[in-house]
Amino acid sequence: MDDFLDELYPELTLETDDIIMTIAVKKDYSQIKDSNKRKEEFIKDLNDFIKEFSETQESDEFIAYFE
Numbered sequence: 586m587d588d589f590l591d592e593l594y595p596e597l598t599l600e601t602d603d604i605i606m607t608i609a610v611k612k613d614y615s616q617i618k619d620s621n622k623r624k625e626e627f628i629k630d631l632n633d634f635i636k637e638f639s640e641t642q643e644s645d646e647f648i649a650y651f652e
Contacts, residue, residue, distance in 0.1 A: 594609040612630060617623040638644050 594611050596607055596609050598605065598607045600606075608631075610627075614623045614627055617626055
């Protein structure tokens with residue numbers, strides 16, 4: 586089943602010194618022909634995703650893990 590999902594959604598792994606995050610990208614950015622605008626839209630969507638996650642119960646539960 587994971588192979589099937591890999592074919593549907595490209596995955597991207599982001600890594601810093603503190604975090605490794607693998608995300609599956611569901612949005613089709615190929616409709617945006619200008620690569621700078623495509624990147625800008627992706628970064629906007631990524632920021633929106635992080636903001637939305639920060640307001641969820643799951644984010645509170647995750648932070649509680651470190652207590």
